[in-house]
Amino acid sequence: MAEKTGYLSENLKLFHLSDQRQWVCPYHYHDFDKITLFFRGHVSYDVEGTAYDLQPFDIVVIPAGKIHRPVIYGDTVYERIIAYISPMYLKSYDERGCQASQIFSSQHAPILRQPQEADSLYNVSCRLRRAWADTEPESQFLQETLFTEFIIHLSRALRRNRLTFVKKGRQNEKIQHLLAYIETNLNGDLSIPALASAFFMSPDYLMHLFKAETGMTVAGYVTTKRLQKARRLMHEGRALTEICYDCGFTNYSTFYRAWKSRYHTSPKEGIRALSDPLEE
Structure with a gap:
């Protein structure tokens, strides 16, 4: 992981x-x-x-x-x-x-x-x-x-x-397409069944391949990317409820729990911290 x-x-x-x-x-x-x-x-x-x-x-x-x-x-x-x-x-x-x-x-x-x-x-x-x-x-x-x-x-x-x-490297094309799809669809349905259907894979195979190639679970990767997008939107001064749905979280409670788990603070406190360059 x-x-x-x-x-x-x-x-x-x-x-x-x-x-x-x-x-x-x-x-x-x-x-x-x-x-x-x-x-x-x-x-x-x-x-x-x-x-x-x-x-x-x-x-x-x-x-x-x-x-x-x-x-x-x-x-x-x-x-x-x-x-x-x-x-x-x-x-x-x-x-x-x-x-x-x-x-x-x-x-x-x-x-x-x-x-x-x-x-x-x-x-x-x-x-x-x-x-x-x-x-x-x-x-x-x-x-x-x-x-x-x-x-x-x-x-x-x-x-x-x-x-x-340097564009040449050892890569798995399926994973590359999957990563690009996740990056451009963070506000959409990125559940395992939805991704498996979109890429014509079985859910078990998709999860195994993704973990082997990236070192992360699909769910962990998607959450990380969504929280990174939320941080960028906070820099733009967007409202938290708007950020929550733009980043693909189904409700504010889910967003709050994910943020708290990752950054050990609330989203509101996260906004205040972004004004401080010594945050991280």
């Missing part, structure tokens, strides 16, 4: 990790956006039913709510920089003319591949990597400053079509 992991108590949190161990990472998701800048290792990345083999300096872009996990092979060193990013952080870029939110837009593949020739994005990626060897008192400030530069050059590279969207 996929679980929510990681907590964000500020607008940006950066990690540099380099380890060599036998490790099976479980499927998981976050309530914030995440970027992984991959440097070395024998690693593939599973994102909602599709696996992508990583190459050095690939950029893994995971929007909030996406189920994912790295798969580490052998005992080679796995080195990466990970950034946890709040909506307020991206908004600050957008307000100053850098459309950073495009990085997490749905039309982009989750794996962005830098060009082979050295350019500004590759250069700042290298400098960002070296910044973790800095032991001076200002090292954290240096890392955050270079990450700002990284985001700017990444946004420019996307706008200028300088990156390759």
